[in-house]
Amino acid sequence: xxxxxxxxxxxxxxxxxxxxxxxxxxxxxxxxxxxxxxxxxxxxxxxxxxxxxxxxxxxxxxxxxxxxxxxxxxxxxxxxxxxxxxxxxxxxxxxxxxxxxxxxxxxxxxxxxxxxxxxxxxxxxxxxxxxxxxxxxxxxxxxxxxxxxxxxxxxxxxxxxxxxxxxxxxxxxxxxxxxxxxxxxxxxxxxxxxxxxxxxxxxxxxxxxxxxxxxxxxxxxxxxxxxxxxxxxxxxxxxxxxxxxxxxxxxxxxxxxxxxxxxxxxxx
Ligand SMILES: [Zn+2]
Ligand SMILES: [Zn+2]
Numbered sequence: 001x002x003x004x005x006x007x008x009x010x011x012x013x014x015x016x017x018x019x020x021x022x023x024x025x026x027x028x029x030x031x032x033x034x035x036x037x038x039x040x041x042x043x044x045x046x047x048x049x050x051x052x053x054x055x056x057x058x059x060x061x062x063x064x065x066x067x068x069x070x071x072x073x074x075x076x077x078x079x080x081x082x083x084x085x086x087x088x089x090x091x092x093x094x095x096x097x098x099x100x101x102x103x104x105x106x107x108x109x110x111x112x113x114x115x116x117x118x119x120x121x122x123x124x125x126x127x128x129x130x131x132x133x134x135x136x137x138x139x140x141x142x143x144x145x146x147x148x149x150x151x152x153x154x155x156x157x158x159x160x161x162x163x164x165x166x167x168x169x170x171x172x173x174x175x176x177x178x179x180x181x182x183x184x185x186x187x188x189x190x191x192x193x194x195x196x197x198x199x200x201x202x203x204x205x206x207x208x209x210x211x212x213x214x215x216x217x218x219x220x221x222x223x224x225x226x227x228x229x230x231x232x233x234x235x236x237x238x239x240x241x242x243x244x245x246x247x248x249x250x251x252x253x254x255x256x257x258x259x260x261x262x263x264x265x266x267x268x
Contacts, residue, residue: 037162
């Protein structure tokens with residue numbers, strides 16, 4: 001049975017947060033996505049968008065935060081996250097091992113002196129840290145993961161529950177070697193969220209940075225049969241006007257592909 005499901009995009013910017021009048025429509029906060037699926041509440045990455053998390057709903061007491069990788073733009077929302085000062089929530093933080101560091105060590109790398117005055121052990125919510133495996137059950141959600149192509153590694157995620165499927169593929173180069181497996185991984189998903197930081201014109205100068213082009217994301221969405229596609233991880237230099245101007249380029253490839261906007265809620 002398909003239950004109601006929604007995906008709120010809290011931050012869609014990549015690399016560093018930006019602000020100012022040129023970034024009003026797509027937002028300046030970095031990557032963070034709130035997924036409500038099959039009665040579970042899951043947050044994907046902890047960029048500065050995490051600070052805009054809406055009030056929790058009645059009965060939401062367990063929050064699972066899944067981290068794709070520990071680059072700063074995906075963790076910067078954590079130190080001041082209001083959820084982490086609540087004592088009435090069960091907070092779980094999952095991340096795959098990176099360079100021998102487990103989830104807690106990755107968070108501690110940002111949240112400890114000299115970068116931050118306190119460590120995660122001082123957080124009132126007392127989050128529990130876990131390894132993010134290739135398969136995980138969160139209540140009625142099944143989480144599957146696969147490795148992406150990004151400096152230091154990245155975890156791509158698929159959440160299945162309540163009759164819906166959401167794929168989150170941030171910070172990844174869509175190489176010829178990865179695409180066949182990723183296309184199957186994302187097959188027939190209801191929503192594909194994927195890193196498309198660059199235009200085709202920008203690509204040659206940025207090919208080694210671990211990101212992708214927005215046209216490659218639209219083609220992946222078309223080829224895997226995604227019902228809706230949102231391009232995420234917008235380059236800090238890409239203004240509202242620039243992204244508005246490129247929107248038609250996406251729709252020509254996939255009619256339901258658009259640049260993600262912070263504050264947007266996608267209903268599945
Ligand atoms: Zn990033
Ligand atoms: Zn990264």
